[in-house]
Structure formats: C-alpha cells, structure tokens
Amino acid sequence: AETFPLPDQARVFTVANQKGGVGKTTTAVNLAAALAQSGARVLVIDLDPQGNASTALGVEHRSDTVSVYDVIINDVPMRDVVQRSPEFEGLDCIPATIHLAGAEIELVSMVAREQRLRSALETYIAESENPPHYVFIDCPPSLGLLTINAFVAAKEVLIPIQCEYYALEGLSQLLNNIKLIERHLNPELAVSTILLTMYDSRTNLAHQVVEEVREHFPDEVLDTLIPRSVRISEAPSYGQSVISYDLNSPGSLSYREAAAEIARRGVRKQEEN
Ligand code: ADP
Ligand code: MG
Numbered sequence: 001a002e003t004f005p006l007p008d009q010a011r012v013f014t015v016a017n018q019k020g021g022v023g024k025t026t027t028a029v030n031l032a033a034a035l036a037q038s039g040a041r042v043l044v045i046d047l048d049p050q051g052n053a054s055t056a057l058g059v060e061h062r063s064d065t066v067s068v069y070d071v072i073i074n075d076v077p078m079r080d081v082v083q084r085s086p087e088f089e090g091l092d093c094i095p096a097t098i099h100l101a102g103a104e105i106e107l108v109s110m111v112a113r114e115q116r117l118r119s120a121l122e123t124y125i126a127e128s129e130n131p132p133h134y135v136f137i138d139c140p141p142s143l144g145l146l147t148i149n150a151f152v153a154a155k156e157v158l159i160p161i162q163c164e165y166y167a168l169e170g171l172s173q174l175l176n177n178i179k180l181i182e183r184h185l186n187p188e189l190a191v192s193t194i195l196l197t198m199y200d201s202r203t204n205l206a207h208q209v210v211e212e213v214r215e216h217f218p219d220e221v222l223d224t225l226i227p228r229s230v231r232i233s234e235a236p237s238y239g240q241s242v243i244s245y246d247l248n249s250p251g252s253l254s255y256r257e258a259a260a261e262i263a264r265r266g267v268r269k270q271e272e273n
Contacts, residue, residue: 002038002260003039004035004038004039004040004260004263004264005263005264006039006133006263007133007134007263007267007270010131010133010134011133011134011135011155011266012121012135012137012153012154012155012156013134013136013137013156013157013158013192013193014137014147014150014151014153014154014156014157014158015027015028015137015138015139015158015159015160016150016151016158016159017139017141017159017160017161017170017174018142018143018147019141019162019169019170020141021141021162022161022162022197022198023160023162023198023226024138024139024141025053025056025138026160026232026233026236027158027160027255028053028136028137029053029056029138029236029241030232030241030242030243030252030255031136031158031255031258032044032057032091032134032136032241033057033085033087033088033091033241033242033243033255034255034256034258034259034260035134035259035263036085036087036088036090037088037244038259038260038263039090040132040133040263041090041092041132041133041134042090042091042092042133042134042135042136043082043092043093043094043132043135044057044085044092044093044136044137044138045068045093045094045135045136045138045150046068046093046094046095046138047068047096047137047138047139047140047146047147047149047150048096048100048139048140048141048146049096049097049098049099049140050140051096051097051098051100052138052236053093053138054093054096055236055239056240057085057087057091057093057239057241058085058086058087058240059083059093059095060095061096061097062097063097063098065095065097066080066081067081067094067095067096067100068081068094068095068100068117069096069097069099069100069102069103071116071117071120072107072116072120072146072149073107073110075120077120077123077124078094078123079128081094081095086239087240087241087244088244092132100146103145103146104145104146107145107146107149108145113145113149114148114152114185115152115185116149117149117152117153118149118152118153121135135154136158137150137153137154143173143174143177148181148185151178151181151189152181152185152186152189154186154189155188155190156189156190156191156193157178157189157191157193158192158193158194158195159171159174159191159193159194159195159220160194160195160196160197161194161195161196161197161209161213162197163197163199163200163206163209163210163225164198164205165205167212167213168209168212175191191220192220192265193262194213194217194220194221195221195222195258196209196210196221196222196225196226197226198226198227198228199226199227200227200228201227210225222262223261224254224257224258224261226251226254226255226258227250227251227254229242229250231246231249231250231251231252232251241255242255243255243256
C-alpha cells in the first residue's frame with residue numbers, strides 16, 4: 001500500500017451534515033480504512049445511535065456492548081470501550097449502540113454537557129502509548145447535543161456533500177451552527193474539508209453541483225470526487241469498508257485518493273505553522 005505522510009499530532013475530524021443519507025458514515029469509515037491501510041493509526045468514534053459505522057467496521061455493538069454511550073453518560077474511559085476493527089491493523093472503533101438514542105435527552109441536565117466527548121478523547125489520547133494519528137467522529141443527521149459534543153471535540157469539520165438535487169440546501173444552517181460553536185465553545189474549530197460524494201459523471205446536474213461547490217469553497221473541496229458505486233454501498237453488509245471489500249474498485253481508489261489528499265494537506269498546514 002502507498003504510505004501517506006503522518007501528522008505530528010492527532011487530527012480530529014467531525015464528519016457532519018444534518019441531512020441523512022449524504023455519505024457521512026460511508027466517508028468516515030472508508031477514509032479511516034484507507035488511512036489505516038497506508039500505515040496510520042485511526043480511531044472512528046460512532047456517535048450515531050444507528051450504529052452504522054460500527055456495523056461497517058465489523059465491531060460488536062449489541063445493546064449490552066459497552067459503548068460511546070457509557071463514555072459520554074457514565075464516564076467510562078474510552079480505553080475500556082475501544083474495539084479493534086478486524087479489517088486493518090491500527091483501525092479502532094468506539095462503537096455506538098441503541099442506548100445512544102437516549103443520550104441526547106440525558107445530556108440536557110448534565111454538567112459540562114457539551115464537553116463530555118472532548119474530555120474523554122483528550123484523556124484517551126494523552127494516556128495512549130500509541131495515540132491515533134486520525135480520529136473521525138461520525139455524527140447523527142441532526143444538530144443536537146451529540147453533534148455539538150462532536151464539534152467541541154474536533155478541530156476539523158469534514159462535510160460530505162452529495163452531488164444531487166438540493167445538495168447545498170441546509171448547508172448555510174450547518175455553517176452558521178459551526179460558527180456559533182467556534183465563537184462560544186471551540187475557537188479552534190474550522191471546516192477544513194469538503195468531499196463531493198455519489199458523483200455520477202453522466203448527469204449534468206452532478207457537474208453543476210461540483211462547479212457550484214468549488215466556487216463557494218475553493219480551498220476546502222478536495223479534488224477527488226467519490227463516484228456513485230454499487231461496491232461502496234455493498235461493503236457494509238459484509239462488515240467491511242470498500243477498501244478491503246474490493247481494493248481496486250473505483251470506489252476504493254477514490255477514497256484512497258481522498259485520504260492521500262487529506263494527509264498531504266495536513267502536513268502542508270503543519271509546515272506553514
Ligand atoms: P449518512 O451517514 O450521511 O446517513 P451513508 O454513508 O449511510 O449516509 O450513506 C447513505 C446510503 O448511501 C447508504 O446506503 C450507503 O451505502 C450509500 N452510499 C454512500 N456513498 C455511496 C456511493 N459513493 N455510491 C453508492 N452508494 C453510496
Ligand atoms: Mg450515518
């Protein structure tokens with residue numbers, strides 16, 4: 001496998017878009033797998049009660065599995081919850097179970113309710129002998145307290161945008177929310193990466209969406225486009241990323257190229273500072 005440059009410090013991404021079905025989970029899991037395949041240590045935090053990222057990474061998340069719910073609500077350390085993905089060396093996951101659905105309401109009355117994931121992750125990284133190079137937090141399709149916890153825990157936001165009708169609808173609301181978090185809760189937060197997904201080169205509409213997004217976000221959009229691909233959508237039912245499910249398929253190649261871009265950009269930023 002091609003090796004990518006590694007960051008000096010853990011890069012923590014929140015993968016967010018309040019719309020469902022735009023490719024958040026698919027992006028989190030496949031970028032994580034691609035980076036792990038290239039030699040990075042990667043942690044995926046599943047913050048969606050649906051547990052789709054846990055499923056796709058092939059980790060246990062039955063209702064009695066100790067999970068991210070216990071981390072956020074019961075102060076269980078992440079090191080007691082983390083599971084290895086069977087797929088690649090260095091690919092770990094904090095799973096989500098159905099209990100997480102209740103966390104949104106339980107959090108409301110808790111002290112420091114926006115900071116709980118951040119504190120847990122900081123402790124995990126500080127105490128880890130081999131801390132992750134990358135952390136991807138997979139968010140539910142809402143802007144509730146779980147997503148706020150993700151924004152407070154991260155420095156970078158990665159927004160997947162589906163090359164479809166209404167692609168940009170709701171985006172300004174998302175960006176406003178990110179600004180509010182930056183102002184009040186996490187001054188280091190920034191949208192670093194936008195990834196165009198489910199691209200179908202045969203449609204004019206897809207071209208138009210790509211052009212429009214590149215015009216609005218010239219610095220954030222990756223050059224790589226993720227094609228619409230059956231292999232990508234099949235992989236999760238085998239508990240796999242597309243990287244191991246079908247390494248040389250176009251979907252796998254595109255996620256590996258996107259991961260390489262993210263790695264190179266990070267090192268460029270690091271050198272600028
Ligand atoms: P979200 O997490 O934003 O709800 P998902 O990542 O679960 O979105 O994707 C929604 C659906 O689209 C899933 O069934 C997934 O397998 C499928 N999908 C995601 N990306 C692609 C793609 N590039 N090509 C084909 N299907 C895709
Ligand atoms: Mg999802």
